[in-house]
Amino acid sequence: MKSFSIAVAVFLLAGAAALAAAQEPHKGSPPRTPWGEPDLQGTFSNRTITPFERPANVNGREFFTKEEVAAMEKRAQEAGGDDGRAKGSRQDVERAYNDFWWDRGTKVTTPRTSLVVDPTDGRVPAPTEAAKMRAADEGKRPAFRGAGASGRGTDTWLDRSTFERCITRGMPGAMSPTAYNNNYRITQSPGFVAIEIEMLGGTRVIPTDGRSHVRSTIRQWMGHSVGRWEGDTLVVDTTNFTDKVLYRGAAENLHLVERFTRVGPGEIEYRVTIEDPTTFTKPWTLAIPYVNTGEDMFEYACHEGNYGMEGILSGAREEEKAKP
Amino acid sequence: MSCDRIAAAIAAAVSLAGAPALAHHSFSAEFDSNKPVELKGVVAKVEWINPHTWIHIDVKQPDGTVQRWMIEGGTPNTLLRRGLTRESLPVGTEIVVDGYRAKNGTNRANGRDVTFPGGRKLFMGSSGIGAPQDGKDPTEK
Numbered sequence: 001m002k003s004f005s006i007a008v009a010v011f012l013l014a015g016a017a018a019l020a021a022a023q024e025p026h027k028g029s030p031p032r033t034p035w036g037e038p039d040l041q042g043t044f045s046n047r048t049i050t051p052f053e054r055p056a057n058v059n060g061r062e063f064f065t066k067e068e069v070a071a072m073e074k075r076a077q078e079a080g081g082d083d084g085r086a087k088g089s090r091q092d093v094e095r096a097y098n099d100f101w102w103d104r105g106t107k108v109t110t111p112r113t114s115l116v117v118d119p120t121d122g123r124v125p126a127p128t129e130a131a132k133m134r135a136a137d138e139g140k141r142p143a144f145r146g147a148g149a150s151g152r153g154t155d156t157w158l159d160r161s162t163f164e165r166c167i168t169r170g171m172p173g174a175m176s177p178t179a180y181n182n183n184y185r186i187t188q189s190p191g192f193v194a195i196e197i198e199m200l201g202g203t204r205v206i207p208t209d210g211r212s213h214v215r216s217t218i219r220q221w222m223g224h225s226v227g228r229w230e231g232d233t234l235v236v237d238t239t240n241f242t243d244k245v246l247y248r249g250a251a252e253n254l255h256l257v258e259r260f261t262r263v264g265p266g267e268i269e270y271r272v273t274i275e276d277p278t279t280f281t282k283p284w285t286l287a288i289p290y291v292n293t294g295e296d297m298f299e300y301a302c303h304e305g306n307y308g309m310e311g312i313l314s315g316a317r318e319e320e321k322a323k324p
Numbered sequence: 325m326s327c328d329r330i331a332a333a334i335a336a337a338v339s340l341a342g343a344p345a346l347a348h349h350s351f352s353a354e355f356d357s358n359k360p361v362e363l364k365g366v367v368a369k370v371e372w373i374n375p376h377t378w379i380h381i382d383v384k385q386p387d388g389t390v391q392r393w394m395i396e397g398g399t400p401n402t403l404l405r406r407g408l409t410r411e412s413l414p415v416g417t418e419i420v421v422d423g424y425r426a427k428n429g430t431n432r433a434n435g436r437d438v439t440f441p442g443g444r445k446l447f448m449g450s451s452g453i454g455a456p457q458d459g460k461d462p463t464e465k
Binding site: 087088089090091092093094095096097098100101102103148149150151154160163164166179180181183198295296298299300301302304305306307308309311312314315316317318319 | 346347348349350351352353354355356357358360371373374375376377378394396397398399400401402403404405424426427428429430432434435436437438445446447
């Protein structure tokens with residue numbers, strides 16, 4: 001009986017030590033899967049109130065001051081009510097509904113003044129001349145290629161964005177924060193990493209077994225991804241995008257290199273370098289914290305009740321009838 | 325830099341950073357900013373669906389008849405994550421809707437501001453884990 005008690009005590013102590021170790025920030029190498037790869041698994045959120053591009057008025061500073069961070073977080077906590085919203089404006093209608101439905105976050109998850117970390121000015125590089133010419137011709141395409149909450153018209157559902165059509169926010173749009181559903185689940189098995197995306201649903205299955213990209217004639221909304229481990233970082237190379245959706249003017253020539261690095265027990269740093277010489281005058285990089293939430297993921301069956309599309313198109317027909 | 329100038333710089337940085345992101349689809353394309361509506365009714369049905377929740381309410385008319393309206397909210401996922409379900413808004417609950425009518429002329433509106441008759445917001449103060457707080461609800465801490 002005594003030896004049993006000692007065994008229990010030793011077991012409990014070992015468990016407590018393991019727990020303490022798990023809660024400490026990483027010193028050295030991150031946890032590993034049973035088959036020896038860096039363990040990135042968990043559920044994460046990338047919501048943040050850090051601006052995408054560096055605001056002009058921080059005078060080129062790379063980091064916010066503590067006072068600025070505190071002010072931004074305070075404002076995010078307090079913002080969002082309908083007080084002071086001018087009624088009867090398009091902008092007010094676009095705000096849609098009460099703030100309790102939104103989940104933009106209230107934290108400056110990185111004190112950087114922009115998620116864009118390269119170029120050093122924190123701004124997306126200028127578009128190429130070719131990109132500007134394509135943009136001018138967008139209206140001639142069979143379907144709108146934008147991925148935001150908007151459209152180019154209301155004649156047909158094809159005039160609405162791929163986001164409104166419940167298809168995709170594009171890449172790396174699908175890996176970037178938006179106003180809600182900023183949740184991701186990473187699971188691993190030997191030779192594969194899967195990333196489940198809550199907003200619009202879908203799972204990226206990324207092989208890490210050394211295979212190469214599929215042939216260039218195969219084009220996908222989310223591109224084709226292959227991964228590899230560089231030290232403790234998962235590096236994912238994605239090409240083979242379709243020409244049917246735009247990411248800031250880029251489509252089928254987009255090439256992404258993503259880097260997932262566990263920077264602590266509760267956080268992965270996600271970096272993505274965006275390259276397309278036909279669209280951007282130089283490659284650029286985003287760095288977005290993915291913070292562990294330990295929360296469940298929920299299905300976002302967008303087509304289930306997309307009454308909004310019906311409302312937009314039928315609303316336009318009624319407006320046409322009302323015109324003299 | 326003077327204190328005033330620092331404060332101004334912070335305010336400017338904050339205002340830029342705080343620009344709101346938008347919903348899954350364009351609400352200004354669906355609802356008419358020239359047709360604001362104020363509706364008081366009782367919950368008849370809650371469609372706890374994606375991309376957006378729809379709350380059906382019965383609104384009593386001056387002549388005693390009842391009109392059914394559909395009110396568009398946001399994704400249920402955000403509330404579900406805070407422990408709220410469609411059962412959190414039982415059938416028969418009286419609510420007040422401030423919104424804009426659908427452009428297609430049907431009895432649909434967006435739930436710009438949905439409250440209980442006393443002004444307390446729906447879905448607030450129930451469990452509220454990390455819920456955005458706007459300071460308007462007196463029950464918020």
